[in-house]
Amino acid sequence: MTQIRYGMVGGGPGAFIGGVHRAAAAVDGGYELVSGSFSSDPAKSRQTGKQLGLDGDRVYSDFREMALVEATREDGIEAVVIVTPNHLHYEVAKVFLEAGIHVICDKPLTTSVEDADELVRLTTERGLVFVVTYNYTGYPMIKEARERVSAGALGAIRKVVVEYSQGWLSTLLEAEGHKQAEWRGDPERAGPSSALGDIGTHAFNLMHYVTGLEVRRLFADLGTVLEGRALEDDAVVLLDLEDGVRGVMMVSQIATGERNHILLRVYGADAALHWSQEDPDRLRMVDSGGTETVLFRGGDVGPHATRATRLPGGHPEGFIEAFANIYREAAAAIRGVDAVTGSSGVTPDFPTVQDGALGVDFIFRAIESDRDQAWVKMAGERSAKSSERT
Secondary structure, eight states, X not given: OOOEEEEEEEOOTTOSHHHHHHHHHHHTSOEEEEEEEOOSSHHHHHHHHHHTTOOGGGBOSOHHHHHHHHHHSTTOOSEXXXXXXXXXXXXXXXXXXXXXXEEEEOSSSOSSHHHHHHHHHHHHHHTOOEEEOOGGGGSHHHHHHHHHHHTTTTOSEEEEEEEEEOOXXXXXXXXXXXXXXXXXXXXXXXXXXXXXIIIIHHXXXXXXXXXXXXXXXXXXXXXXOSTTOSSOOEEEEEEEEGGGOEEEEEEESOOTTOSSEEEEEEEXXXXXXXXXXXXXXXXXXXXXXXXXEEEETTSSOOHHHHHTOOSOTTSOOOHHHHHHHHHHHHHHHHHSSOTTTSOSOOOOOOOBHHXXXXXXXXXXXXXXXXXXXXXXXXXXXXXXXSOOOO
């Protein structure tokens, strides 16, 4: 298959996630970066384009110009990758969707529910592929966990616990000019939430992806621990899931000493499973009698985990490869041909624009719950639209 020509908006000097996306897109050779608007500063955009070896006339100072020009070129981009601060996601995605270009966007999808709904409408109307890079769903053992839950290996699900703890904002980095902390702590750029918008939406999506359970109601306690910080840096959310399942989410960016401590625990009537992002090749299962089974990536696992695995067991795979799995699935949707099997009969497995909209709704419902100190219902209409389990 020919490579998918893509462009990038954001990801210029000092940006972390842009380089991750470029590396992930390159893993399987399915994409070629040909264009970009890497910064709102034209000089910085040109600098990044030059460093990446792009033709000067394919590096733009404005994303609107980029969409307009690339859509008219015979060799124009087929997809755009959006790695800007949150407040730009909607406007950039909308411009490229209207130009007929597929979208791969970092989370959260938007900073308002209305904007998220509009992107869902536009994507559906135009018949385009829209991927939201909840990259933790790309880990093989998360796919194994999902498959075992779906197959009933745990029995009836009773409780779900998900945690995402970091410690990098344990000091007031935004006051020291730290680029990544600055925009995440600014309501104008991050939106109305920091910890939930940045990492809580990952935890929410991970729980939903593995269990397939919708949230009916939630009760949130959002806290701003460090004085002088504009948005929350710590949160606990109680979740009332369908079928009477109880859930707890813990999110923190002031958990001193933690790096990217993501834990998922699913408790069923017959067994439980445990997964940690910092030890992603293992999935621990414990039955009701206390017998523990540890499953390893590359071992005796199902087809979804096998498909997402590149290296033999014992050769660690991680963050970049999980991202790369999403890019590979996106390519299958864009091309209509599966990169692994060469067939057109495989349903791609990636987080959709509907999943992104569900994550935005979660953020706003949690903010509402914290404000009113009350249980708040999730939007049933949007919840019903979230992508079906494959």
